[in-house]
Amino acid sequence: xxxxxxxxxxxxxxxxxxxxxxxxxxxxxxxxxxxxxxxxxxxxxxxxxxxxxxxxxxxxxxxxxxxxxxxxxxxxxxxxxxxxxxxxxxxxxxxxxxxxxxxxxxxxxxxxxxxxxxxxxxxxxxxxxxxxxxxxxxxxxxxxxxxxxxxxxxxxxxxxxxxxxxxxxxxxxxxxxxxxxxxxxxxxxxxxxxxxxxxxxxxxxxxxxxxxxxxxxxxxxxxxxxxxxxxxxxxxxxxxxxxxxxxxxxxxxxxxxxxxxxxxxxxxxxxxxxxxxxxxxxxxxxxxxxxxxxxxxxxxxxxxxxxxxxxxxxxxxxxxxxxxxxxxxxxxxxxxxxxxxxxxxxxxxxxxxxxxxxxxxxxxxxxxxxxxxxxxxxxxxxxxxxxxxxxxxxxxxxxxxxxxxxxxxxxxxxxxxxxxxxxxxxxxxxxxxxxxxxxxxxxxxxxxxxxxx
Ligand code: PEP
Ligand code: CO
Numbered sequence: 001x002x003x004x005x006x007x008x009x010x011x012x013x014x015x016x017x018x019x020x021x022x023x024x025x026x027x028x029x030x031x032x033x034x035x036x037x038x039x040x041x042x043x044x045x046x047x048x049x050x051x052x053x054x055x056x057x058x059x060x061x062x063x064x065x066x067x068x069x070x071x072x073x074x075x076x077x078x079x080x081x082x083x084x085x086x087x088x089x090x091x092x093x094x095x096x097x098x099x100x101x102x103x104x105x106x107x108x109x110x111x112x113x114x115x116x117x118x119x120x121x122x123x124x125x126x127x128x129x130x131x132x133x134x135x136x137x138x139x140x141x142x143x144x145x146x147x148x149x150x151x152x153x154x155x156x157x158x159x160x161x162x163x164x165x166x167x168x169x170x171x172x173x174x175x176x177x178x179x180x181x182x183x184x185x186x187x188x189x190x191x192x193x194x195x196x197x198x199x200x201x202x203x204x205x206x207x208x209x210x211x212x213x214x215x216x217x218x219x220x221x222x223x224x225x226x227x228x229x230x231x232x233x234x235x236x237x238x239x240x241x242x243x244x245x246x247x248x249x250x251x252x253x254x255x256x257x258x259x260x261x262x263x264x265x266x267x268x269x270x271x272x273x274x275x276x277x278x279x280x281x282x283x284x285x286x287x288x289x290x291x292x293x294x295x296x297x298x299x300x301x302x303x304x305x306x307x308x309x310x311x312x313x314x315x316x317x318x319x320x321x322x323x324x325x326x327x328x329x330x331x332x333x334x335x336x337x338x339x340x341x342x343x344x345x346x347x348x349x350x351x352x353x354x355x356x357x358x359x360x361x362x363x364x365x366x367x368x369x370x371x372x373x374x375x376x377x378x379x380x381x382x383x384x385x386x387x388x389x390x391x392x393x394x395x396x397x398x399x400x401x402x403x404x405x406x407x408x409x410x411x412x413x414x415x416x417x418x419x420x421x422x423x424x425x426x427x428x429x430x431x432x433x434x435x436x437x438x439x440x441x442x443x444x445x446x447x448x449x450x451x452x453x
Contacts, residue, residue, distance in 0.1 A: 010286035012250040012259055015243050020279035022121045022241055022272060024135070024142045024154035032244065035156040039163055039248035044262030045115065045170050046236065048253045048288075054235050054265045055290040057109045059318030061394045062350040067104045067448070068321075068395025069097050070237060070266075070352065071437070072113030074429035075120050078140045081165040086172050087181075088402025089114060092434055094182050094232070095192060095204070096441035102207055103445020109395070110234050115173070116166040116264050117238040119245070120428055121272045127152075137427075141242060145427060159245050166263065170236055183230040187212045192438060200412050200439050237292075240267035243283055250287060258288045268292035271325060271357070274307065281310050292321035296358055297334050301341035308347040321350040323397050327358020328378045335382065339389040353382040354397035360429060367420050369430050372410035376443055383447060396444065400432040411436040 026032045060066045071093055073080075089112065097108040118141035127136045127147070134152040137145045141162035144151035176182075181189060190208050194201040219225055240246045240261070249263030261267055267287075271294040273280040284291050293307055304322070312320040322342070326334050342349055355378035359370045383393040406423045407430035409415050415436075424430075432440060 010282070012247045012283075012286070014286070015247070015279035015283040018277065018279040018282045019275070020243055021275065022138075022270075023243065024138050026154050026156055028156075032156040035159050036244055036248045039159060039245070042163060044249065044251060045163075045167050046262055046265050048256055048260045048262070050235070051260055051262075051265050051289050053233070054109070054111075055318040057107075057233070057318070058266075058290045058321060058350050059348075060107075061109055062317055062348055062392070064106075064392035064394070066107045066109050067100055068109045068111065068350065068352055069093065069100055070111040070113060070395065071096070071398035071400045072117060073401060073431060074117075074399045074426055075139050076114060076117045076165075076169075077427070078118075078161060078165055081168055083172060085401075085403070086114075086169055087176060088434070089400075090173055090176060090181065090234070090402075092400065092402040092437050093234075095190060095438055097232075098190065098211070099204065099207060099438070099441040099445045100448070102211075102449075103441075104448040110232060111237050111266055112173070112234065113237055113397075113399070115169040115236040115238070116162070118162045118166075119239065119242040121239070121241060121270050141245065159242075159248075162245075163249070163263070166236075173234060173236075177231055177234055180230055182232045184211060184215055185225075185230065192434075194435060198412060198435075200435075200442055203442060204438060235265040237266035237268060238264050239270045240264075240280070240284065240291075241270060241273060243279055246283060256288075259286060261287045261289050264289075266290055266292065266321075268294060268321075268323065270294050271296045276303070276306055276310060281307075285311050290318055290321065292323050292352070294323045294325050294354065294357070295338070296325040297327075297330055299334075299338065301337050304338050305341055305345060305347065308342065308345075308349065312348070315346075315348050317348045318350070320348075321352050321394075323352045323354045324382060325354040325357040325397075326378070326382075328355075328374045328381065329358075331358070331378055331381050332385070335385050336389065339386060339391050343389050343391055350394040351386050351391055352395040352397050353379055353393070355379045355382070356397070356399045356429065363417050363420065365417075367417075367424065369417075369420060370408045372408055372415075372432070372436055372440070375408070375432075376440065379444060380447060393448075398432060398437065398440065399429055400437040400440075402434050402437075404435065405431065405433045407431050407433065408436055412439050 120139040122136045355375045359374045386393045406419045413435045
């Protein structure tokens, strides 16, 4: 089908004509329809101005003028919608971005994996324990974790609860930022709390001190505050997995053409739902937001080019981000032909590395974890591959948290397998903790500070 015929046929619900992977089955379709109607009437969480501004910033990142930092939980829980948890996540992302600005010498685009990251793709539709088989847990926006029929039956009212919590989260983040949480005139806001003295903490504190001093110096010279130094832009993102939900938050706005997903700034398509003839590609191709697609093995260059054609037929800068997630074991073999294909056909994409999802392993005692050193090495390898092909290493995508959980191994804090059970909270994938996240940013800053060779 030609692109123009395809474009004419798109509607917010046209995905319903395609096979939709990873969707829950609701026992009561009328209850679902009623919830979706209510969702469709609620005010949006973000505005089309913000969405367009992010697209501009991502276009700049695609040209190598900015660097994207995207991070947050694998999956947000309803019960973690609390001020302390949200503020801690915002704080670590701000601290990481400060470090990255120093290292990359570029402005950083900050995007949280939050305010709507509630739906999870799973490897099976059902879970069996003994002789009981129940629907699998698909994230708090669908059902609950408990292994009983009541908890596991998809409940459409959770879509409303999720939207409301996303709204509460985004509201709190906006309030913190507007209230001065990211104000560089207050170095005390930027302090970090390490469990014990560490060379990394000292390196970070030196960095903050030098930024504060430079700011004071320039303000003394110019005789006043530099505009914009007291706040930053912050954007939201989540996997656009649950298509009824995404459709319900897809809106038209006055004086702009087309449809926007106003439930988040920057939705992405997961690695499991990127089938070219599938419902997710159909939904995503019609919205005006900047969008991302995760790509991991096995994927061929033709498939990546076909994704670019389907999702960004006009080759619009800032529209499409490719998030690579190959894992250290195969990135060096699999990624180079893809980057070369995209580069040689001059497809405008932003290359972002997710070094988490290809590096998940299970310990002998059955705990899902990831190793700090392998995560870092995938980043290094990916950036080198991109540089070799003449592409810009445009950003990073992490699963992380602002709390000192014990889910990933290694790093300067020396987390070992024995530590994992101490404070493992994630229900899905393991996250870098506060110290590991800041260390990752410092290591990444060094990497970006040196020309690839
Ligand atoms: C995720 O980001 O949590 C995820 C499931 O990733 P992927 O689609 O890359 O497997
Ligand atoms: Co994950």
